[in-house]
Amino acid sequence: MAEPTIYEISSPGRTGFQFHQPDVPVAQLPAELKRNDLPFPEVSEVDVIRHFTRLSQLNYGIDLGFYPLGSCTMKYNPRINEEMARLSGFAMAHPLQPIETVQGNLALIYQLQEWLKEISGFSGITLQPAAGAQGEFVGGLIMRAYHLSRNDLKRTKILVPDSAHGTNPATSSMSGFEVVNIPSDSRGNIDLEKLKEICDDCVAGLMLTNPNTLGLFEEHLQEVIAIIHEKGGLVYGDGANFNALLGIIKPGEVGFDIMHFNLHKTFSTPHGGGGPGSGPVAVAAHLVDFLPAPVVGIVEEGDDETPPLYGFITPSKSIGRMKSFYGHFGVLVRAFTYIAMHGANGLRNISENAVLNANYLKKLLGNAYTVPYDRACMHEFVAEGFWDDAPGIHALDVAKRMMDYGIHPPTNYFPLIVKEALMIEPTETESKQEIEHFAEIMKTIAHEAHTEPELLHTAPHHTPIGRLDEVKAAKDLVLCCWIPPEE
Amino acid sequence: MFTPHTDAERKEMLTALGLKSIEELFSDVPGKFRFPALNLPAGMSEMFAQNYVEGFAGANASTKEFVCFLGAGVYDHYIPAAVDSILRRGEFFTAYTPYQPEISQGTLQSIFEFQSLICNLTSLEVSNASHYDGATAAAEACLMAYAHFREKRKRILLSHAIHPQYREVINTYLSGARDIEIITSGKNEESLSDPREINNLIDEDTALVMVQYPDFFGRVFDLSDLINEAHQKGALVCMIVNPIALGLLKTPGQMGADIAVGEGQPLGIPLSFGGPYLGFIAARKDLVRKLSGRLVGETVDGNGKRGYVLTLTAREQHIRREKATSNICSNQGLMALAATVYMSLLGKSGMQQVSNLCYQNAHYAAQKISELDGFKILTSEPFFHEIVVQCPISIDHLNHHLLEEGILGGYALEHEFPDLKDCMLLAFTEKTNKEIIDVLCEIMKESNHG
Numbered sequence: 001m002a003e004p005t006i007y008e009i010s011s012p013g014r015t016g017f018q019f020h021q022p023d024v025p026v027a028q029l030p031a032e033l034k035r036n037d038l039p040f041p042e043v044s045e046v047d048v049i050r051h052f053t054r055l056s057q058l059n060y061g062i063d064l065g066f067y068p069l070g071s072c073t074m075k076y077n078p079r080i081n082e083e084m085a086r087l088s089g090f091a092m093a094h095p096l097q098p099i100e101t102v103q104g105n106l107a108l109i110y111q112l113q114e115w116l117k118e119i120s121g122f123s124g125i126t127l128q129p130a131a132g133a134q135g136e137f138v139g140g141l142i143m144r145a146y147h148l149s150r151n152d153l154k155r156t157k158i159l160v161p162d163s164a165h166g167t168n169p170a171t172s173s174m175s176g177f178e179v180v181n182i183p184s185d186s187r188g189n190i191d192l193e194k195l196k197e198i199c200d201d202c203v204a205g206l207m208l209t210n211p212n213t214l215g216l217f218e219e220h221l222q223e224v225i226a227i228i229h230e231k232g233g234l235v236y237g238d239g240a241n242f243n244a245l246l247g248i249i250k251p252g253e254v255g256f257d258i259m260h261f262n263l264h265k266t267f268s269t270p271h272g273g274g275g276p277g278s279g280p281v282a283v284a285a286h287l288v289d290f291l292p293a294p295v296v297g298i299v300e301e302g303d304d305e306t307p308p309l310y311g312f313i314t315p316s317k318s319i320g321r322m323k324s325f326y327g328h329f330g331v332l333v334r335a336f337t338y339i340a341m342h343g344a345n346g347l348r349n350i351s352e353n354a355v356l357n358a359n360y361l362k363k364l365l366g367n368a369y370t371v372p373y374d375r376a377c378m379h380e381f382v383a384e385g386f387w388d389d390a391p392g393i394h395a396l397d398v399a400k401r402m403m404d405y406g407i408h409p410p411t412n413y414f415p416l417i418v419k420e421a422l423m424i425e426p427t428e429t430e431s432k433q434e435i436e437h438f439a440e441i442m443k444t445i446a447h448e449a450h451t452e453p454e455l456l457h458t459a460p461h462h463t464p465i466g467r468l469d470e471v472k473a474a475k476d477l478v479l480c481c482w483i484p485p486e487e
Numbered sequence: 488m489f490t491p492h493t494d495a496e497r498k499e500m501l502t503a504l505g506l507k508s509i510e511e512l513f514s515d516v517p518g519k520f521r522f523p524a525l526n527l528p529a530g531m532s533e534m535f536a537q538n539y540v541e542g543f544a545g546a547n548a549s550t551k552e553f554v555c556f557l558g559a560g561v562y563d564h565y566i567p568a569a570v571d572s573i574l575r576r577g578e579f580f581t582a583y584t585p586y587q588p589e590i591s592q593g594t595l596q597s598i599f600e601f602q603s604l605i606c607n608l609t610s611l612e613v614s615n616a617s618h619y620d621g622a623t624a625a626a627e628a629c630l631m632a633y634a635h636f637r638e639k640r641k642r643i644l645l646s647h648a649i650h651p652q653y654r655e656v657i658n659t660y661l662s663g664a665r666d667i668e669i670i671t672s673g674k675n676e677e678s679l680s681d682p683r684e685i686n687n688l689i690d691e692d693t694a695l696v697m698v699q700y701p702d703f704f705g706r707v708f709d710l711s712d713l714i715n716e717a718h719q720k721g722a723l724v725c726m727i728v729n730p731i732a733l734g735l736l737k738t739p740g741q742m743g744a745d746i747a748v749g750e751g752q753p754l755g756i757p758l759s760f761g762g763p764y765l766g767f768i769a770a771r772k773d774l775v776r777k778l779s780g781r782l783v784g785e786t787v788d789g790n791g792k793r794g795y796v797l798t799l800t801a802r803e804q805h806i807r808r809e810k811a812t813s814n815i816c817s818n819q820g821l822m823a824l825a826a827t828v829y830m831s832l833l834g835k836s837g838m839q840q841v842s843n844l845c846y847q848n849a850h851y852a853a854q855k856i857s858e859l860d861g862f863k864i865l866t867s868e869p870f871f872h873e874i875v876v877q878c879p880i881s882i883d884h885l886n887h888h889l890l891e892e893g894i895l896g897g898y899a900l901e902h903e904f905p906d907l908k909d910c911m912l913l914a915f916t917e918k919t920n921k922e923i924i925d926v927l928c929e930i931m932k933e934s935n936h937g
Binding site: 003005006016018024033036040045056057059060062063077084095101102107115119130131134140166172173217247249254320325327328331336340344355356359399400411430458465477479480481483 | 488491492497499500501503504509512513514515516517520521522523524525526527528529530532533537540541542543544545547549550553557559560561563569571573575576577579580581582583584585586587588589590591592593594596597599600603605607608610612613614616617619620621623630650653656659662663664665707709734735736737738740741750757758759761762763764775783785787788789790792793796798799807809810813814815818820821822824827828830831832833834835836837838839840841843844846847848850851854869886890895917920921922924
C-alpha cells in the first residue's frame, strides 16, 4: 500500500508540537490583516516520525549500497562531517553578528579559501555560490564583466562542447551570451580543427569540462587553451569531474582562467536528495577583482600575540552578490573537515583510487557492453545500453533492471553524444568486491537482454513501486494536495 | 580512511589492467603539470580533526549562549528535536536528485508534501521543489515574469523596502539580460515611506512589481489595492513573504498576488552563519510552465498504485539547454525536508502559536522601548518580528554594551539606509519573553545614561 500523505493522516484538533503561551500583554492583529483558515495537517509527533521514517525507507541512498551515478560523484559521506557542521558555534551563529563574534567562522572560510586555491592552482576564490550551476553563472558573469571592463564589446559568444552538461549552455544564455556548440572528435576530445575554425575574436570564452562527460581527459588540453587565449577568450573549467584530478593536476597551472568546484561531489558533502550543494569559484590573478561580494580576507594583520582579524572584503570590480550571505556555510564546514583529514597525500589517494576503480570496472565488463572511445578513462566512463542483436532494449530498460539487483542505476541518456548512454562513476569509496559484484550484475543484465528481454522491459519488479506513468503526471499536473482558501 | 583497498588489492587491480603503477593511468595528463605538490597540512585522524574543527567553532559567540535580537531576513527560532532526527536518516541525506522514481519515493513524496504545504501556506496553487534561498528565489521570480511576457515588458519594479541583499542578488542575476530595466521605488531620504507608493511607477512596460511582506522593516501593509492596480496595467505582482508570519497574516493568494517567494530558514533550519537555507516560490497555476526549478507531480504505476515523479522536466536546462529560463539544477532537498517536517509537526495550531508569539513579543517590546527616554519606534503598528528603533547613541556603542551582557543586539540600518542614522532593526521570536525584553530595555536605558 502506498504511504498516505501527511494530509491524509491528519485528524482535526490533533497537535504535534506545543509552544508556551505568550507572557506579555496581548496586542490585537487588525481583523482585515488576518489570514483565513490555515489548511495544515494536524498530526502528532509520533505520526510525523513514523510517516517520514517510512518515507525514508522508500529511498535509496549511498548508505544502502552502490550508487554509480555518473558525473554526480556519489561517494561515502563521512559521519564526522555531520557532527562538525552541527557544532553550536557554527550552526547557531547568525550571519549578521559583528565580525568580532564570528572569528572562528571567518577563519574557517579563509582557510578553506586558501586550501581550495592551493588544490586548484588559482589566485582567488569565492565560496558564495550555492551549487555548481550557480558557480557556472558566476563564471559567465565574470567573463562578461572582464571583457566589458576592457571595453571589448564584441564578445557575444560562448563555446560549449557537445558533450557538455545542460547547465553549461543554460548558464551561457543566462549570462547574456549566444551559445556555439563544438563537436567532439573520434577519440572523444574537442575537435581541434573545428575549434580553430569557429574561434574568433567574438568569443568570450570556452566552457570546458575536464575530464569531459565521457570520462576522458582532454588530450589536447594545452592546445585548446592556447587557441582560446590567442583570440582573447577565457577558459572556464567545469569542476564537476574534479574528483579525478586531486593532486593529479592543478587546472590553474595549465591555464584555465576560472573553475567551479562541486563540494558535494569532490569533497564528500551529502547530496541531500538534491541539495544543498556548494559551488565555489576560483579564478586566475587577472580575474580576482571581479569575484562576487563579499569574500573573506584579513582586515587587520596579527602578530605573535594576537591572531589576525578576519572580515569581509568587496572586490573592486565585483560582479555583485549571488545569494544571501557567504555561501552554504554548513556545507563548507563539512568539506573543510574532509580536507583536514586527508591532507595532500590523502587527496591524491582519492583521485588515484577513483580512476583505478573506474578503469577496473570498465575492464571487468569486457565485451558485455560497448564502450565507445576505448581509451583509459578517468573517474568514470560511458557505455552503450543497447545491442544490435537485442532489439527493443534501451538504456532505460538496463537501468530499471539494475534496481532489481539492489543497485542505483548509472546516469542514463547523458552525455547526448553517446547513443543510449550509461554513464558509470564508481567513486573511490567502493571496494574491489563491490565493483566485481556490480560488474557481475551488469553482465547478467546484458545476458538477460538477449535471452529474456521481457524481464528488462517490465523492470523493476522488486522496488516499492513499479515504472510510473510520466505522461499522466505531466498531463494531469497534480502538484500538491491543494485545499482552496475559504472565501 | 574512506578508500577501502588494501595494497594487495590495489596491486591485483593494476595487474588486471596490465599496469605496473597507478601513475600509468594518468598518461593523458601533460607531464609538465602532472602530480603537483599540494602545500596542505598533513592529514589528521578523525579525533585530531575533530579537535581542530572544534577550535574554530569555539571561537564564535553563538545564539546557544547569547540572546539574539538580530533578524533582518534570518530568524532565531526554536527547532524541534524531531526535525534533525529525520534529517539524519541516511536514506534521505545520502540520496541524490530523484532521477529514478522507483527507488526515490521518499524524497519525491516529501517534496510533494513540501509543495503542498507551501501552496496552502501562501494560498497559491503551485510551488516548486525549492530554490537556493529567498534572495535567489526572488531573482528567479523576476526571470519568470520577464519570460512570461516573452521579454516584451522590460521593467521590473522593486520596492525600496525589500531586503537590500535581495535587491543586490536580483541586480546580479539580471545583469546578463541586457534589456531589463530594474527600478527601485522611493528615495534615499525616505526609507520608511509607504511601500505601496510604488503604484505610481507601474506602467504598460512593467513586467513585475515586487514587494516584501512584512517588509524589511517589519511593517505589515495590506497590499490588495496595489496588486489590483498592477493587474489593471497588466503587470504581475510578486510578494516576498516570511513563512512564519503567514501563520497569522492575510496571504498572498488572498490579496491576489501572482507569485510569492520567501526565505524558508525560519521553518526549522539552523542559522548556520548564513546557509544552507531554503528558497521557496509559489504561483498561480497558469504560470506553472514558467516556474524554474524542479517540480514533483502525482501519478500511478502500471498497477494503478499512486506514486510521484519529477514532472514538466521539458522546462529545465538538461532538456532545453540554452533555451531554458534558468540554469538551476539542484534544489535544497534536505532543507526542504526540514521545512516539511517542521510544518507537519507544528501543524495548524503550532504554526499559529509560533506566529502569535513573535507578534506579541515584538509589540510588547515596541511598547516598552517607546517608554524609554531618548528611544523612538519609527515603524507603526502592526508589525511582525521586527521594529525600527531610533537610538540616542550610536548602534555600535549600544550593541557593544549589549554584547557585554550576553545579548546580540539589532541590525544597524544606517549603512544601507543613510537616512536611518542611529537606527536599528530589532527582531523578536518565540525565544524571547517578557523577562528578556525587560532586561533588554534596562540595558538600553543604562547605555544611554552610562
